[in-house]
Amino acid sequence: MFPSSPSQGGSPPPEQPLGGLIEAVDSWATSRNRPVPWPALSFHRRENPTSLEDVLLEPVFGLVVQGAKQMVQGELACVLDSARYLVTSLDLPARTQVTEASPGQPYLGVALKLDLHLLTEVMLKLPPRPPVQSAPQGLMAGDVTPPLVEAVARLVALLDDPPSLPILAPLVEQELYYRLLVGREGEQLRQLVSVGTRGHRMATAVKYLTTHYRSPFQLEALLELVSLSPATFYRHFRQFTGMSPLQFQKWLRLNAARRLMLTEGVSAATAAFRVGYESSSQFSREYRRAFGTSPAQDVAAVKRQSSRALYVQDPF
Numbered sequence: 001m002f003p004s005s006p007s008q009g010g011s012p013p014p015e016q017p018l019g020g021l022i023e024a025v026d027s028w029a030t031s032r033n034r035p036v037p038w039p040a041l042s043f044h045r046r047e048n049p050t051s052l053e054d055v056l057l058e059p060v061f062g063l064v065v066q067g068a069k070q071m072v073q074g075e076l077a078c079v080l081d082s083a084r085y086l087v088t089s090l091d092l093p094a095r096t097q098v099t100e101a102s103p104g105q106p107y108l109g110v111a112l113k114l115d116l117h118l119l120t121e122v123m124l125k126l127p128p129r130p131p132v133q134s135a136p137q138g139l140m141a142g143d144v145t146p147p148l149v150e151a152v153a154r155l156v157a158l159l160d161d162p163p164s165l166p167i168l169a170p171l172v173e174q175e176l177y178y179r180l181l182v183g184r185e186g187e188q189l190r191q192l193v194s195v196g197t198r199g200h201r202m203a204t205a206v207k208y209l210t211t212h213y214r215s216p217f218q219l220e221a222l223l224e225l226v227s228l229s230p231a232t233f234y235r236h237f238r239q240f241t242g243m244s245p246l247q248f249q250k251w252l253r254l255n256a257a258r259r260l261m262l263t264e265g266v267s268a269a270t271a272a273f274r275v276g277y278e279s280s281s282q283f284s285r286e287y288r289r290a291f292g293t294s295p296a297q298d299v300a301a302v303k304r305q306s307s308r309a310l311y312v313q314d315p316f
Contacts, residue, residue: 048102073093081100091206148176205233
């Protein structure tokens with residue numbers, strides 16, 4: 001279990017300059033017709049608590065500036081609020097739920113999509129550290145610091161300064177990566193981008209499965225890719241994702257099929273075939289186990305709750 005936040009409420013510690021950032025995030029999150037000029041940034045707002053939703057998290061740094069939410073991955077869970085930030089390293093399955101929000105004080109968050117190549121470049125400029133063989137994790141929560149908040153605030157402020165944005169935003173992003181790498185959770189990030197570490201091997205396996213989820217499951221190909229014994233690979237993969245490799249592939253297939261049925265209106269049988277199932281009956285059985293109902297009933301329920309459907313695609 002990740003450490004829970006020292007502050008269960010959405011009120012920031014007084015030394016952290018969240019006031020102006022709260023206003024800016026709220027402004028961008030409510031401006032639906034105003035595109036965000038820096039595509040790596042996204043803004044999120046909820047006026048009410050939500051139920052747990054299945055999502056596929058992309059590599060992202062997320063900061064809650066007001067309210068609170070929880071993220072669940074396998075047996076791991078963490079509370080995120082103004083004192084705890086989120087970092088995910090690759091496309092990973094999780095469940096997310098806004099726990100603190102109201103019309104008068106909505107949940108507000110800002111997310112930055114991570115550039116793993118830039119993260120590696122920043123890491124290589126730092127003094128080397130002795131290797132630490134900690135268990136790799138794909139989802140991490142860290143303590144928010146004033147310098148981290150200040151960097152996020154500067155990046156958001158640049159959105160209102162178009163001439164400066166393409167010049168200064170990459171520099172502020174590098175500063176954010178630096179703050180993350182030198183923080184207490186920095187070792188986990190270093191593992192993910194350092195060739196040969198446990199974290200990098202699991203990240204490689206996740207990337208392979210995410211790319212090849214439509215193909216039949218090939219354990220031998222994965223073992224050759226990561227150069228690990230089956231027992232060691234299974235243990236570390238479960239620590240990293242909260243699932244076995246086969247469960248992870250099924251999760252990817254089922255959620256891809258769900259998106260196809262929702263966004264393209266295809267039948268369950270067509271969706272099953274397009275994501276790699278050879279048997280529509282097997283697809284229906286596994287879908288019911290995953291989502292608690294049949295594909296047709298689930299899709300109909302999601303369409304009746306448009307906010308839920310949008311939230312699945314808007315995980316932070």
